[in-house]
Amino acid sequence: MPLPAGRVARPPGVGEVQTVRGPMPGDELGATLVHEHIFVRNLELEQNLPDGEWRPADAVASAVAGLTALHELGIRTVVDLTVPGLGRDIGLVESVAERVPINIVAATGWYTPNVLPLFFQFHGPGRAIDGPDPLVGLFLRDIRSGIAGSSVRAGMLKVMTDVDGITPDVARVLSAAATAHGETGVPITTHSHPASRNGLDQQAFLCDRGVRADRLIIGHSGDTEDLDYLRELMDNGSTIGMDRFGMEQILSDDRRVQTVVRLVELGYADRMVLSHDAAFYSHVTPPSWRAAAAPRWRMDTISRHILPTLRERGVSDADLDRMLIHNPRRLLEAVA
Ligand SMILES: [Zn+2]
Numbered sequence: 193m194p195l196p197a198g199r200v201a202r203p204p205g206v207g208e209v210q211t212v213r214g215p216m217p218g219d220e221l222g223a224t225l226v227h228e229h230i231f232v233r234n235l236e237l238e239q240n241l242p243d244g245e246w247r248p249a250d251a252v253a254s255a256v257a258g259l260t261a262l263h264e265l266g267i268r269t270v271v272d273l274t275v276p277g278l279g280r281d282i283g284l285v286e287s288v289a290e291r292v293p294i295n296i297v298a299a300t301g302w303y304t305p306n307v308l309p310l311f312f313q314f315h316g317p318g319r320a321i322d323g324p325d326p327l328v329g330l331f332l333r334d335i336r337s338g339i340a341g342s343s344v345r346a347g348m349l350k351v352m353t354d355v356d357g358i359t360p361d362v363a364r365v366l367s368a369a370a371t372a373h374g375e376t377g378v379p380i381t382t383h384s385h386p387a388s389r390n391g392l393d394q395q396a397f398l399c400d401r402g403v404r405a406d407r408l409i410i411g412h413s414g415d416t417e418d419l420d421y422l423r424e425l426m427d428n429g430s431t432i433g434m435d436r437f438g439m440e441q442i443l444s445d446d447r448r449v450q451t452v453v454r455l456v457e458l459g460y461a462d463r464m465v466l467s468h469d470a471a472f473y474s475h476v477t478p479p480s481w482r483a484a485a486a487p488r489w490r491m492d493t494i495s496r497h498i499l500p501t502l503r504e505r506g507v508s509d510a511d512l513d514r515m516l517i518h519n520p521r522r523l524l525e526a527v528a
Contacts (some may be wrong), residue, residue, distance in 0.1 A: 201343035203336065204526040210347035211269070212282075212289040212296045215526075221295070222268025224520035227381060227411055227435035227467040228491055230255050230272045230288060230296070232474035233279025245478040252288055254479075255472040258491060259292040265495035269295040269520070271467075273350045273381060273411075276330070277303030279475065282339040297524065299381070300334035301350035301369060302327060308361040316364075327365060331372035347524060349373055352383035353390050358397055366394070370401035377527040381409040381433065386416035391425050391432075405429030409465060409523060412436055414448050422455065426463040431519055435467035437498050438489035445488065449498060452515075453505045461511035465519050466494055 204215035231251055238246060259270065274280045282298065289296045302308065316325045334346040351369045353362055373380055380403060384391040391410035399405055406429040413422055414434035425432050434452050437445055455464060470491045473479060482489055488497070499512060 206528050207525050209524045210345050212298050212344050218521050218525040221521045223266050223516040224269040225467045226271045226465045226520050227273055227433050227469050228270050229274045229471035230285050232471045234475050235279055243475050243478055251473040255288045256291045258472055259294045262491055263293045271297040273299045275299050275301040275303050275350045282342050282344050297347040298344055299348040299350045300331045300346035302365045305354035306356045306359045325368055327368035328371050335376045335378050349378050349380040354385045366397055370398050370403050374402050379407045379523045382411045384410050384412050389421050409433050415442055417451050426460050431463050434464050436469045438468050438493040441486055449501050456507050456511050461514045464515050466515050
């Protein structure tokens, strides 16, 4: 599908959202899934230990069909949080974006639960090849000029901590993201490990470095039922990602729904966003495994199953709109 009339690659103006096809007005964002992955790959493994299920043309066809079906279900925008470390290949995502009636937002950041590639040990301030931190340069280039030589600009920063917490390398990634955020205003989404309540550590670390808590989505928060922890994150000002619907191998959808219902009843609908953390292809958990072991871990589960259940349990359409439309818009719209 051609670019909508007048849409060209350029930085977003205030109130616009940066997408793979260029900036669009925030009021066109519509129902948005804020934490998904089009493809999760590993380019080195593909060369040396390939997965027989990875066939690029098939994967693109499956993403095009899946995103087109999502549009028919009412979803208008998907944020693809596949950053380097997860096999980001912007050309392939662009070829999907050109063929679907849905908006895709690309992200920058670095995905590592503990250590960075060796390159980063040798490059950076005070290192053998002394100079500015290349992570900061990468994030700023992705946001301001385009990802990997393309004209596609990133509209979201993505960082992570997992069971190992904020290791020295993870601290470096978080600091670089805080710097890039400070210069551009682009919001930050995290991958957190709620079992160790480390969303609070992310929040404290980033806010100490100048990030406003209300520009942060603490991702994977739906993996826990610890309401005190979740309320603390939101009372501090952040939005939480109830973003793994369908990932029933970690927590059942029924229990994920129950947590959202309780928090809506407590008045937190303006601090939650909904998504799946699903992918059309992942080298880590290939399609055949997903089909057998996690059949509901798909990007249409919220539209098909979760929204009707939330309505049945008393969540109003206004609150659903907050979580699906207004909260993502508040975060994704470019700020002055
Ligand atoms: Zn993710």
